[in-house]
Amino acid sequence: MIIGVPKEIKNNENRVALTPAGVAEFKKQGHTVYVQTNAGINSGFGDQSYIDAGASILPTIEAVYDIAEMIIKVKEPIASEYPLIKKDQLLFTYFHFASSEPLTHAMLERGAVCLAYETVEKADRSLPLLVPMSEVAGRMSIQEGAKYLEKPMKGKGILLGGVPGVPPANVVVLGGGIVGTQAARMAAGFGARVTIMDVSLPRLRYLSDVMPANVVTQMSNHYNICEAIKTADLVIGGVLIPGAKAPHLITRDMLKLMSPGTVVVDVAVDQGGCIETCKPTTHEDPTFIIDDIVHYCVANMPGAVPYTSTLALTNATLPYALQLANKGWRKACEENKELKLGLNVANGKVVYRGVAEAWDLPLHEVESVLAEEAVC
Ligand SMILES: NC(=O)c1ccc[n+]([C@@H]2O[C@H](COP(=O)([O-])OP(=O)(O)OC[C@H]3O[C@@H](n4cnc5c(N)ncnc54)[C@H](O)[C@@H]3O)[C@@H](O)[C@H]2O)c1
Secondary structure (H helix, E strand, C coil): CEEEECCCCCCCCCCCCCCHHHHHHHHHCCCEEEEECCCCHHHCCCHHHHHHHCCEEECCHHHHHHHCCEEECCCCCCHHHHHHCCCCCEEEECCCHHHCHHHHHHHHHHCCEEEEHHHCCCCCCCCCCCHHHHHHHHHHHHHHHHHHCCHHHCCCCCCCCCECCECCCEEEEECCCHHHHHHHHHHHHHCCEEEEEECCHHHHHHHHHHCCCCEEEEECCHHHHHHHHHCCCEEEECCCCCCCCCCCCECHHHHHHCCCCCEEEEHHHHHCCCECCCCCECCCCCEEEECCEEEECECCHHHHCHHHHHHHHHHHHHHHHHHHHHHHHHHHHHHCHHHHCCEEEECCEECCHHHHHHHCCCECCHHHHHHCCCCC
16 A cells, blocks of 8 residues: 655644554555655654655655545644645544534545544543543643742752752642553652542542552542642643533632642643643643633644654554554555544545534444445
8 A cells, every 4th residue: 555644734733643663564465655745854864764764755745645546644634734635545644523513514524534543442431542641641641740849940940859858849740541540650659649530439549559659649628628729839630521611619719729830731722721720731832820720731642752753653553553554544444444434534424423413414333334345
């Protein structure tokens, strides 16, 4: 198969969908890879490293879309890319169709085959192509939190780990899923006193077993959260209720329970945030202050560490991308239920319930679309 890797053009997107190591894998399995010039430069991979791995470099995004049977990307195509997409071209990337009606209609009209990273799903209902970004954001939340606790950054001026003779900072982590677990582990590594809260007792049992001694687990409820934030220096929001907005576990009123200079990092801001006063910010201007509390609410935290994020993402996507290239999307989806759940749009039809419901479009059976002959 001919694989194309365009340079991401969405604002501030520095990741790339394939590393030179990925190119080498595709080549080994008999495929041809074209990479747009400078596609990997912001993730630390220059054109020469792709050439050395066996890819050919193309000068423009148009040339990549024109030649490729499968496009591998990171973010959803933006409007200027829509006309470049060919009928029956396979696109493997994050789409988040339910948040963009124009994108959904454009992909239907172009006749693209859209396999969305975010809906590839394992039998245990986990989302293997979202996990790596939660891991990055969870770990990063602590280094950002530590930075904004510094006085010049408007924090209360406390060092997470303290020093001999001076107690460490108190870190409260709301949510004990992927983000929360990684955050708690990092904070513990810094030497902080960490409290991790979740509503799932089995999850708290697990965390209690695996976390180091400076992490305590606690049931998440209003009373316990009010008590915990009174002494917190850093609060991390990592709560998720699948398919719903994040619950506001810390309301505006509750900010006055916290001492001035406390930092809140609401990682869940992309789902509305679990701290009521959070609103999405960017890496250019990541924080704002309300009632003397420093709010960090960047909606795409992994974008600031593209080297790590690219490697983490491609480690997870490459095995699926190879199956698609080796078997073609129909056979790959027929043989792998995880991939089949990733199929959102094909042959001008919506085959994923959440997308059909979001935009009031007819939902087609995946099986019937898989059985159709290729349209071109
Ligand atoms: N800002 C970013 O750049 C970025 C990056 C990655 C992920 N995220 C977001 O971070 C959030 C967390 O993602 P995740 O992968 O850790 O999800 P996850 O499903 O692994 O974990 C969520 C946890 O929240 C717990 N929870 C639910 N209700 C709760 C409550 N009332 N109190 C305490 N815990 C509660 C669940 O039991 C679960 O353990 C999501 O909204 C995700 O989209 C943001």
